[in-house]
Amino acid sequence: MSSWHASVRASVGTFLLEVALRGDSGPIAIIGPNGSGKTTFLRFLAGAIAPDLAEFVLGTRTLVNTQTGIHTPMEQRRIGYLPQGYSLFSHLNVLDNVSFGLSTGPGKLIRSERHSRAQDILGELGCSALAHRPAEGLSGGEQQRVALARALVIEPELLLLDEPLAALDATTRRTVRIFLSERLKMFGRPSIIATHDVRDVVALGASVYALDNGRVVQSGSLEDLFRDPASEFIAEFIGPSIP
Amino acid sequence: MNQRSRFSPISTLAGLLGATLLGLLTVPLIALILSASTEEVLAGLGHPMFLPALLLSLKTTLVSLGLIIVMGTPLAWWIASSQSRATKMISLLVELPIVIPPAVLGVALLQTFGRQGILGPVLGNLGLAIPFTTEAVVIAQIVVSSPFFVQAAASSFRKVDPDTLIVARTLGSSSVASFFRVALPLSMPGLVTGASLAWARALGEFGATLLFAGNMPAETQTMPLAIFSALESDVQLAVVFSLVLVAAGAALLAGLQLLPFVTTAIKRTLP
Numbered sequence: 078m079s080s081w082h083a084s085v086r087a088s089v090g091t092f093l094l095e096v097a098l099r100g101d102s103g104p105i106a107i108i109g110p111n112g113s114g115k116t117t118f119l120r121f122l123a124g125a126i127a128p129d130l131a132e133f134v135l136g137t138r139t140l141v142n143t144q145t146g147i148h149t150p151m152e153q154r155r156i157g158y159l160p161q162g163y164s165l166f167s168h169l170n171v172l173d174n175v176s177f178g179l180s181t182g183p184g185k186l187i188r189s190e191r192h193s194r195a196q197d198i199l200g201e202l203g204c205s206a207l208a209h210r211p212a213e214g215l216s217g218g219e220q221q222r223v224a225l226a227r228a229l230v231i232e233p234e235l236l237l238l239d240e241p242l243a244a245l246d247a248t249t250r251r252t253v254r255i256f257l258s259e260r261l262k263m264f265g266r267p268s269i270i271a272t273h274d275v276r277d278v279v280a281l282g283a284s285v286y287a288l289d290n291g292r293v294v295q296s297g298s299l300e301d302l303f304r305d306p307a308s309e310f311i312a313e314f315i316g317p318s319i320p
Numbered sequence: 321m322n323q324r325s326r327f328s329p330i331s332t333l334a335g336l337l338g339a340t341l342l343g344l345l346t347v348p349l350i351a352l353i354l355s356a357s358t359e360e361v362l363a364g365l366g367h368p369m370f371l372p373a374l375l376l377s378l379k380t381t382l383v384s385l386g387l388i389i390v391m392g393t394p395l396a397w398w399i400a401s402s403q404s405r406a407t408k409m410i411s412l413l414v415e416l417p418i419v420i421p422p423a424v425l426g427v428a429l430l431q432t433f434g435r436q437g438i439l440g441p442v443l444g445n446l447g448l449a450i451p452f453t454t455e456a457v458v459i460a461q462i463v464v465s466s467p468f469f470v471q472a473a474a475s476s477f478r479k480v481d482p483d484t485l486i487v488a489r490t491l492g493s494s495s496v497a498s499f500f501r502v503a504l505p506l507s508m509p510g511l512v513t514g515a516s517l518a519w520a521r522a523l524g525e526f527g528a529t530l531l532f533a534g535n536m537p538a539e540t541q542t543m544p545l546a547i548f549s550a551l552e553s554d555v556q557l558a559v560v561f562s563l564v565l566v567a568a569g570a571a572l573l574a575g576l577q578l579l580p581f582v583t584t585a586i587k588r589t590l591p
Contacts, residue, residue: 125486151489158490160483168505177501181492231491 079136081235081267085121087128094118094291104261104268106278109288110310115271116161118288119237122269123158124151135235135267152182157228157236162244163220165212171223172208175199178231198226202260218249225260236261236268242277254280275299276320287311349566356559364560372538373546374564380454380542381522384461388469388518393511396473397499400480411474418467425463426531433459433532456533457540461522469511469518476510477503512579516572523568 084097094114098105107115120126122133124140127148133141135156140149166174172195179191186194199205204222207215215223221241228236241257242250258280261268270277278285278299285302287295287310295307303319306312356364364370399411417425431437433450443450450456480503488498504511526544533540535549543565550557 120486123486123490125482125489150494151486152492152494154490156490158487160487162481162483164481164483164487166484166488166502166506168508177488177493178491181494181497185492227487227491233490 079234079266081133081135083118083122083131083133083141085118085128085131085133085141087117087121087126087131089117089126092117092291094121096286096288096291096293098269098286098293098296100267100269100284102265102267104270104281104283106281106283106285107269107271107288108273108278108285108311108314109294112290113288114291115288116239117291119158119239119269119271122235122237123156124149124154138234155231155234157231157233159221159224159228159236159238159241161239163224165215165220165224165227167211167213170209170211171199171204171215172196174212174223175226175230177227195226195230198230199223202226202229203256216249217245218253221245221253222256225257229260229264234266236264236266238268238270240271240273243273250274257281273314275315279320287314352559352562352566356556356563360556361560361563364557365564367550367557367560369537369541369546369550369557370561370564373541373543373561376454376457376538376541377523377543380457380461381519384458384465384522385515385519387458388462388466389511389515392466392470392518393473396470397477397503399470399474400477414470415467417463422464422525422527423531426460426528429456429460429463429528429532451532452534452536452540454533454539457529457542460528460532461525464525464528465518465521468521469514472514472517473507473511476507476514479510480506509579509583513576516576520569520572524565 080099080101082097082099086093086095088094092112092114094117096114096118098107098118107118109115117126121128121131128141128143131141131143132139135154138149139145139147140154141147166177169177172192175198176191176195179186179194180188185191196205196208199208202222202225204219204226207219207223212220212223221244225241238257242253245253254277261281270281270283272278277283283299285296285299286293287302287307289308289310295302295311299315299319302311303315306315395414399407399414420428430451432439433443433456434440435444435449435451450459484502484506485498488502489495493501523542524544525542526548529540529542530545530548535541535545541549543561547558547561547565550561
């Protein structure tokens with residue numbers, strides 16, 4: 078069973094992120110108001126933010142340790158990242174988007190092989206028909222699946238999802254939430270999802286870290302947070318009862 | 321109510337002002353086109369001054385454009401992605417040649433590369449003399465036109481979603497590879513527009529070239545300088561040379577307008 082832990086102090090402009098989180102192979106949900114540091118933390122894990130002080134261990138690999146000078150480059154971390162809005166490569170078609178991660182680094186595959194692998198994963202995610210469509214013009218739900226396929230194709234050891242359902246309309250969100258929770262269960266590796274919606278936490282069966290102003294204000298199961306919410310935001314996030 | 325507002329004094333005045341400007345922009349071009357007959361155009365194109373000036377213009381503008389792209393792209397990327405305080409200052413410095421008269425830039429270039437200029441002794445020791453050479457034409461074109469490319473490229477690079485690059489990196493792409501495989505293709509329309517504007521500006525460059533490179537046929541006499549020379553002896557010849565530059569500008573503008581359609585068509589044909 079793979080586990081991870083990360084403690085970080087990082088300044089981004091005037092914002093200070095100072096948190097310590099840990100998890101096992103199950104999903105972790107990060108909640109918090111806008112500007113609480115959810116995206117900053119995910120970007121730190123992905124390697125896009127240089128911390129002042131940090132340690133990040135994923136499984137048996139120490140990816141960051143500022144005290145010993147370890148800072149693994151982003152391209153060597155094997156972390157899948159789904160940003161808000163999915164950030165598909167709009168100049169490529171779906172197949173090339175999904176196979177992008179197989180065309181990089183020392184282990185890159187030949188074109189036919191990476192397309193074949195990309196087709197396989199698109200098939201697994203039920204969107205083979207999209208393969209030759211341009212990334213531009215896909216619906217929100219389609220983009221989400223393609224972005225997930227693109228992240229999963231490199232077989233990441235950790236998956237980061239930044240508000241993956243926020244860009245979807247209510248109906249699509251329900252469908253995609255079910256799809257996502259099934260996929261993350263099949264993924265069987267650690268995943269961290271930043272969300273504004275308690276239903277995502279319930280669907281994923283995730284443990285929760287609540288952030289506010291760059292710090293962890295509470296952590297535990299949704300039930301723990303419901304019983305004794307540490308802030309008004311957490312109480313409002315969960316609502317009068319757990320959905 | 322709508323009928324009344326359509327012909328209100330303010331909208332009428334605005335319409336007149338707009339039409340006046342439009343007239344100022346188009347009437348001189350129409351006058352230029354109408355001032356030369358086909359025979360005069362053919363005679364002008366056969367004039368001994370024409371071909372060397374055209375070839376020199378094409379040669380120098382292509383070289384300057386190539387150098388602008390090679391040097392300007394990394395600078396534009398740095399301006400677009402750097403968070404440092406120096407960025408704003410450097411961005412302003414890059415834009416400075418746009419607001420400085422070309423003649424002033426010509427004098428400044430002489431003060432830099434001329435025999436008495438700040439780099440003069442160093443260049444002299446190396447046996448190099450830049451002013452009044454074809455190289456001087458290229459340098460003048462780079463100085464006056466590169467801001468158009470750098471500005472457009474930086475603006476285009478700023479529009480690239482940083483998350484897109486983060487995703488590319490997490491997918492195993494190095495920072496350099498991510499730039500070439502993601503940032504550059506996504507910014508290509510802006511870069512092409514910037515390069516076109518820079519090329520058009522270089523093609524039309526006159527003041528800095530005249531002062532820094534002179535007006536020597538086949539060596540530093542580009543098309544605008546050939547127009548200047550022709551104007552002294554034969555106005556019709558100057559009109560014909562001018563029409564060639566109008567045609568080049570119009571072709572460039574048409575190309576830019578067609579670019580999105582061409583790009584879409586190419587994307588559709590790709591497997």
